[in-house]
Amino acid sequence: MTMRAGLIQLNSSDDPARNLPDIQGYIAEAAERGARFVLTPEVTNCVSGSRTHQNDVLRHQDEDQTLVALRAQAAELKIWLLIGSLALKTDDPDGRFANRSFLIAPDGQIAAWYDKIHMFDVQVSETESYRESKGYRPGGRAIVHDAGFAKIGMSVCYDIRFPYLYRALAEAGAEVLVIPSAFSPVTGAAHWEPLLRARAIETGCYVLAPGQTGTHEVSRGAPRKTYGHSMVVAPWGEVLADGGTEPGVIIVDLDPMEVAQARGRVPSLRHTAQFTGP
Numbered sequence: 001m002t003m004r005a006g007l008i009q010l011n012s013s014d015d016p017a018r019n020l021p022d023i024q025g026y027i028a029e030a031a032e033r034g035a036r037f038v039l040t041p042e043v044t045n046c047v048s049g050s051r052t053h054q055n056d057v058l059r060h061q062d063e064d065q066t067l068v069a070l071r072a073q074a075a076e077l078k079i080w081l082l083i084g085s086l087a088l089k090t091d092d093p094d095g096r097f098a099n100r101s102f103l104i105a106p107d108g109q110i111a112a113w114y115d116k117i118h119m120f121d122v123q124v125s126e127t128e129s130y131r132e133s134k135g136y137r138p139g140g141r142a143i144v145h146d147a148g149f150a151k152i153g154m155s156v157c158y159d160i161r162f163p164y165l166y167r168a169l170a171e172a173g174a175e176v177l178v179i180p181s182a183f184s185p186v187t188g189a190a191h192w193e194p195l196l197r198a199r200a201i202e203t204g205c206y207v208l209a210p211g212q213t214g215t216h217e218v219s220r221g222a223p224r225k226t227y228g229h230s231m232v233v234a235p236w237g238e239v240l241a242d243g244g245t246e247p248g249v250i251i252v253d254l255d256p257m258e259v260a261q262a263r264g265r266v267p268s269l270r271h272t273a274q275f276t277g278p
Contacts, residue, residue, distance in 0.1 A: 002253045003149040005037040006030025007210040009230040009243045009250070012041075013217040014048035016057055016066055022247075023066070024073055030249045031077040037149070037254075038074075039082040039210045041230070042116075042157045042182040043099070046087050047212060050221030051135050058097060060089045067102065075108030080147055084180025084210055085116065085156050087136075096137040101156055101180060103145055111147065114154035115139025118162055124186045132158070144169055150176045150256060153205070157181040160195045160209075163202060170203035170269055175259045177205045182212040188227025193239065200233040204263035206254055207233040213245050235262035 008026040012019045023044060030038045045066040048054050061067065066086060074081040081104040088098045099116040117140065119133035142165060143154040153174030159165055160179050169177060177199060183192055200207040213228030230243035232252045241250045263269060 002255045003037055004034045004251060004253050005039065005208060005232070006033065006035030007208060007230045007232065007241070007243065007250045007252070008038065008040045009211055009213050009228060009247050010041050010044065011214040011216060011247045012044060012047045012212060014046055014050070014053055014057070014219055016045040019045060020066055020069055024069065026247075026249050027070070027073055027081065028077070030251065031079055033249065033251050035079065035251060037080040037082070037147075039084060039178060039180065039208055041084045041210045041212045042180045043087050043212065044084055047182060047216040047224050047226070048218055048221065049224055050218070053218075053220040054087060054097060054135065055095070058087050058089050061100070064088060071104055071108040071110070074104040074106065078106045080104070080106060080149075082152075082178055082180065090137065092137055094137075097135055099132075099136045099156060101154055103147070103152060103154065112143050112145035112152075112154065114143040114156070115141070116156035116159065117142070117165065118158045120158040124184055128184070128186065130184075142168055142172075144172045144174045146173075150254065153177045155179050157183065160199060163199065166199050166203050166205075167269075170205055174203070175205055175256060176254065177203065177207045179207060179209040180211070181209055182224075183227040185225050185227045188229065192227060192229060193231065196231055196233050197237045197239065200235055201237040202268070204235045204259055204266070204269065206235055206259065207231075211243070213243075213247060235259045
């Protein structure tokens, strides 16, 4: 039995209240088009590189209005909803935020949540660098949740470069890997599609990767640019959908038999070998 999924591609600003109506509109559109599993990108609520601005507008999980509203909408529409991630305040002594992904059940309850493990601390070029760990604290817990239609392995953006995480998720039963992202245009053009296809091929999983796109309007600090190209990859490695660079919704049908068939043809998950060295 197939499951229709809807991936939402956003151009979020640094104002969570302003972003919310657009997010809800796209979720409603995806549901109207038959999606029973809807996914949003990383930092759905706020794209900002200004820590002072984030400190002004972000909230703790229990007070976050985006989370409250999207849980209610999932219950109203009776859909599974992956909130790719929300930037949230924490009680950490150093004041760092959480980059937290939520899987919301059709009754509006939080079925599972995951804090991004790998922090994007990179020097992309002479003029473009990121130090995510300065503002966000990493998680340390991998998550697979059985949503009934499939077992979902959760991750966020830069996690994509660490294949051991996805093998562990697949070995724990994951059939669908979710990789919500806000990918850099430079690394996106070079690495996004091959990394997504590799994760699918290595694990025999569907890969669903909703992304942020475009130049993000900010009230403080430098504007952020993201790559877009929200993508769905089949367990055999074919790209089933590419969202391009405009905000919107892409719809795909997932067939769990494709997972079993891919793993039957190349059963690499059963071929883990022990070795010594190097």
